[in-house]
Amino acid sequence: MRRDRRVFALIVLFLLLSAVPAPAFKIRPEATDLDGKVRTLNPSRWRYFDEVVAFGIGQFTDPVHERVTHQIYGCPDGRADCSSPPKPHRYAPDAVIAGVRWNDNPPFELESSKSLPECVGKTMRLPNFSECWFKLFKDAERRARAGEVFDANSGVALLYRVHFGDMQFLHSMASRDKERARDTLARMMMWAEFVYRTALGEVDRGIELRKAGIAGMEVIFRNKGWTAQQLFTRGDPTFRGEKDLRDLAFGSLLHMVQDSFVLSHTDRDEASGAKCPKVEGALTPGQIRVFHSYARQDKKKHAREDGHDALDRALLVQQPNVVDVGRLLKSYYDARRPWAELRDYLECVFEAQDLEAEAGPGEQFVSD
Numbered sequence: 159m160r161r162d163r164r165v166f167a168l169i170v171l172f173l174l175l176s177a178v179p180a181p182a183f184k185i186r187p188e189a190t191d192l193d194g195k196v197r198t199l200n201p202s203r204w205r206y207f208d209e210v211v212a213f214g215i216g217q218f219t220d221p222v223h224e225r226v227t228h229q230i231y232g233c234p235d236g237r238a239d240c241s242s243p244p245k246p247h248r249y250a251p252d253a254v255i256a257g258v259r260w261n262d263n264p265p266f267e268l269e270s271s272k273s274l275p276e277c278v279g280k281t282m283r284l285p286n287f288s289e290c291w292f293k294l295f296k297d298a299e300r301r302a303r304a305g306e307v308f309d310a311n312s313g314v315a316l317l318y319r320v321h322f323g324d325m326q327f328l329h330s331m332a333s334r335d336k337e338r339a340r341d342t343l344a345r346m347m348m349w350a351e352f353v354y355r356t357a358l359g360e361v362d363r364g365i366e367l368r369k370a371g372i373a374g375m376e377v378i379f380r381n382k383g384w385t386a387q388q389l390f391t392r393g394d395p396t397f398r399g400e401k402d403l404r405d406l407a408f409g410s411l412l413h414m415v416q417d418s419f420v421l422s423h424t425d426r427d428e429a430s431g432a433k434c435p436k437v438e439g440a441l442t443p444g445q446i447r448v449f450h451s452y453a454r455q456d457k458k459k460h461a462r463e464d465g466h467d468a469l470d471r472a473l474l475v476q477q478p479n480v481v482d483v484g485r486l487l488k489s490y491y492d493a494r495r496p497w498a499e500l501r502d503y504l505e506c507v508f509e510a511q512d513l514e515a516e517a518g519p520g521e522q523f524v525s526d
Contacts, residue, residue, distance in 0.1 A: 224255055298318040302453050309324040331424075346418075422463035425520060445510065
């Protein structure tokens with residue numbers, strides 16, 4: 159039985175890794191203890207598939223984001239030690255890691271579907287209800303490559319928007335080809351303000367996101383009455399404690415900043431050696447020459463820049479690198495410095511050479 163389960167897991171993971179773009183699986187999605195208990199109460203059809211997928215994810219996925227985050231929190235450089243420290247995590251808190259994973263694997267509910275009625279009304283987040291998740295992901299990928307736009311008015315599930323639609327700013331990417339850098343940056347700064355002020359406890363977790371008073375949120379969530387608590391912890395109250403929810407929001411910010419240093423997400427110039435004009439002592443990372451968009455990228459070419467080897471190379475040659483920047487962000491959060499001060503630093507981290515530059519897949523990443 160165990161051997162059969164492993165064989166089936168290999169088959170599932172082969173299909174999974176061929177179906178999903180790199181941003182979704184350079185994390186290692188893990189169920190919380192509560193998720194695991196809920197899974198045992200699901201019908202056997204869902205439960206068996208989810209257990210196989212959970213096993214496969216644990217064996218074959220690459221926790222790159224987790225590794226960077228643990229290094230930011232003090233883990234000595236090392237793939238094995240920093241990728242999956244034993245629980246309880248010795249470095250980054252569990253809630254921060256959950257937030258780092260959230261950008262790629264947010265919980266969502268399918269409100270209606272003619273083609274997948276059996277998936278309606280369930281809170282989906284890998285590895286739970288993974289069969290529905292994979293089917294929806296493939297549908298989103300197919301429709302995006304055909305040119306369909308996924309935004310607040312499209313009526314699609316959150317999964318579509320995060321990976322193929324207007325919320326790709328969560329990965330420091332443009333939502334479509336030809337989107338101007340200034341528009342991508344505006345959405346990234348909107349999100350940074352929201353999650354950082356949530357991390358500081360300034361945004362009421364129970365207020366509707368579109369009414370949070372942060373410019374742009376009313377566009378992204380115009381027809382959704384979601385609150386911060388619903389957005390981040392739908393279906394699982396594990397991280398709803400006051401400190402946990404704040405840490406989770408901060409983890410989402412870390413993920414977005416980390417992705418801005420990935421070549422398949424943004425094309426950064428070499429660092430100039432200049433200092434951030436509004437932040438004493440902070441070096442300027444390489445300026446962003448162009449933001450990439452995913453729809454016409456080749457998955458395998460994209461994936462090569464999201465792995466451990468690419469991270470090792472970047473840590474050696476970039477100054478400041480993604481860990482350096484993350485540690486400074488953490489110092490702001492630890493000291494509860496106000497958003498206005500962090501904004502000054504992020505404007506330096508995300509500085510674009512040309513605000514009118516148009517997004518594209520990048521010559522080296524375009525599909526053949």
